[in-house]
Amino acid sequence: MKIITRYIFKEMLPPFFINIIFFTFIFLMVQLLEITNMVVNYQMSIIVVGLMLVYSMPYFLVFVIPMSVMMSVLLTFLRLSSDNEIVALKSCGFSNYTFLRPAFLFAFIGWAITSLMIIYGMPNGEMAFKGLISKIAQSSLHIGLKERTFNDSFKGVTIYVSKINPKDKSLQDIFIEDQRTENMISTVIAPKGVILKDINQNIFHLRLHDGTINQVSLERKTTNAIHFDVYDVKLDLEKAISGVKTDTKSEKEMLLSELKDTLKSKTRDRKYYAAAIEFHKKFSIPFSCIVLGFLAVPLGLHAKSSRPSLGLGLGLIFFLLYYLLLSAGRVFAEKGTFPPEVGMWSPNILMALIGIYLFYRRL
Template sequence: MLRRLHWIVLRRLPGPFFGWLGTLMFLLLMQFLIRWLPEIAGKGIPIPVIIELIAYNLAYMVVLAVPMSVLLAALMAFGGLAESEYYTVIKSTGISFGQIVWPSLVVATVIMGGMLYFNNVMLPEANHRARQLWSDIRGKRPGFELQPGVFYDGVEDYSILVQDRPSGTNTLIGITIYDYTQGRSRQAVIKAERGTIESHAGGARLTLSLQDGVMHRPLPPDANNQDERYERLAFDRHRIQFDMSDAVFRRSESGESSRSTRTMRTPQLLTTLDSLKTDRQSRYRTLHEEVRGTLLPDTSDTTTSSTTRSDTAVASAPVSPTHESAYLALAGLEAGRHRSVTSTAAQLALGIFMFYWITLVQGEKLSERGFFPPWFGMWIANLLMSGAGLWLILYVVLDLGATPPLRRRLWDWLTSTEPDA
């Protein structure tokens, strides 16, 4: 009977888990696109690069979505048992709550192990590559996009205006170019009836061929004439080349030295932390030698630099959220036992998840400022959630809902005691 019961419970978990995981990933992806797509669009970034950037940023979305999906799956699975009277029947047969939920806790522990590997290995690498890709994208100038009736200033020292540009062709009509290569005070103005534009070297160089135009430009004084002159030059054909190398997207090489604390794996963080501590102790000893004999020695070096506290908190960050799946599953097991939870599973799960995540983020900030030890700041959310989950388990196992409160039982005991005659 227990094996069949375990199968019934486990069969209820995958559907809600993957359903909510897909929903949450979709919502987080839409939030990412709404926020960052304007910085990507219009720069001529290749589609594969955009897809690669989105794929790298899916890593942090997985960190947020998986624990939430575990909580929702636990709430809906055990809420369904309570709603269908399964739990009442199971309880009446003498099967304990622990016998029911231990397979689910095993599944949550397996997910926790997977998230531990993901947060320590895959997430830092994805963050590092996404950070480098963002740097490459932001360093790229927008592509050569001429719009009729609008001045284009994307080419250094030039401002270009065209009256018309037939779609599907490289022909330009009614061209006006302001040339500032000799400075703003000596700008040249070039006008042409029509022209064509061609791209070379993968877009790194553009050639603009003008036809039937005129050039107006001031001439500087020379040895024969000390006065400034003005030149008007008509031409049948004139060619200008523009350097657009900055507008070509180039990938930078991945360097381990450029990793920040958010893109390091846990062993790298611990090595960096040890180096900071060693450097701090060395500087403290040097300073102590310099001031010896001038000031009283400080024998209690209890200060810790903000950099060391921050790196210690960051070193604990990949490990702490990995336990979130198990703790949220623990909290969801008993909460889902109530019938009313089924209709409000999303609201309850969102409240629990927001409490956990806000506590985790604020604990990290407070530990970086020195209010808490780094390990405590990163683990306070886990301690609170595990305490709440264990209390709920004890509430069910000891059947405290059907037991009068301790205060009432103590009062009844005191009032029922008759004084000796």
């Protein structure tokens, strides 16, 4: 029994690593355009870009590992079936239950790795990524600003820029709402500008040209319009960065203990449901390794063909079904249609029921 378990387990390792490498390659190809843009236009070093990818990997692997576990089990049993090794083992008195042991052992290892990734790797990766972006923004404001996005990182200031040229740091179609002066709201609109940095301090200036300032005095209840040729908006990046570091963590950045503290709240608001979803997801997604690994056993044992393309197709169909159910469960749980635990665990329950049905139907 131990020899058979060890043999089948070893057969699962090559397709597992091939799947991990393949999907990691796909992930890098998807990011290739953004990586090229960072290196060429924003002059980021390869080391910095590499760190950004490393910090993003836990989130990616959380979904790739369960998929790779399922594919490995499926492809292994497809090959064993095609080589008539399954028939030979059954003729020696081994039942289908024999094949569950290596599958569950392999799936358990996948569960352990995925649990580490989603409980520790993903929150720390998100925080490290956030910290790295903050450090980059300290030296390059144009990296921190995003085109066609309202940026409110600076206290009392909201910035919108239609287009940013990273090479000469020029700006086009700028909108700024400045509420840093008490009882005064200033709206600045300019067709063009440029980013300048104070060499001695961590302060940037947005130098705007040919624009208009509309000032509203809340105390006097008056308005004033001023046209300017050149106007500088001072931005203290230190305050913005410190604000980013002390802001409340998102649910993805929280550890289990922090999520539990959030769930102690009696108010059933959006934040509560988001935390509850994230909490249950940290257990349900790793457990999918075991469920999908089990489902792959009857699919592989009784397939009529061992072509890898068939195995890939079957694996993708069931994994996509699982992922669609998980996404739908998240949406309904966020709306409060049904409890978060139902939304996060129902895909596992459904896949397990399908696996049990197929396994006992073909005994």
